[in-house]
Amino acid sequence: MKESIYDFNVKTIDGKTISMSEYKHKVLLIVNVASKCGFTSQYEGLEKLYEKYKDKGFVILGFPCNQFMNQEPGTNEEIKEFCSLTYQVKFPMFSKIDVNGDDTEPLYKYLKEQVSGVLGTELIKWNFTKFLVDKNGKVIERFSPSTTPESIEKDIEKLL
Template sequence: MTTIADFSARLPNGTEVNLADKLGKVLLVVNTASKCGFTPQYDGLEALWRKYGERGFEVIAFPCNQFGAQEPGSADEIDQFCKVNFGLSFPLMAKVEVNGPGEIPLYTWLKDEAPGLFGTRKIKWNFTKFLIGRDGKVVRRYAPTAKPAAIAADIEALL
């Protein structure tokens, strides 16, 4: 059976991260954007990271420019924006596509494992979230409107 361990991701500098190294942790995978109405959720994601990070929780954020061109910046611009405006301390991954022919394999798997409302696979907007258990399997998908604080109880249950 496929788990997150079967995938890799890239940091903004191009370094590949083997997601098998994340097995044993609870993960929240989210596609993000700096110029979105949901951008203030960075505060909530950072709060979750700070609260649960020492217990084996990580946020894996993928900037994405596919929704309203709301993430147009370079990796450095995105990083600076997030640090200055939200005090972000968890790492951002390289900018990716989450839908269509250019979508990264990780997102193909996430969408297959946890379809959206009415069984739709497509990511509808920025800040769609996927909760991954310590075993590397998808536990749940959350809509962009789901605030990070509302996910805390689910994270607690997995930790």
């Protein structure tokens, strides 16, 4: 049984498997992202937060997901190019995953078990759901897709 966020391995957008323990002692914002979503412009706010706080121990982890109306149809390579060219994304991006259903990425299964969504549901409702994790790997809060990156800056600052 996985007891910590650091017990998981994930695949980077370039296909390399890494341990989440690489992010020990950092505040994390884990987000399921998509390039053709009404919330896609949040990439801009996410990148600004990352740039502002990365030297203080803050990292955003982007996990592309195509489970919501096919809003992330591209390959990992296409997603990486889109993020880089359109939003100059420099925070770590990972391979496309499922966040719901039988093939849910194990890390996301764990995140959903730690902090449920609206009305206690574990199901992720849409792209750009955000999980805030403290420096000890504890999942602190889950934010809805409509919650802008700018509006959670104070929550991030408290954990740094």
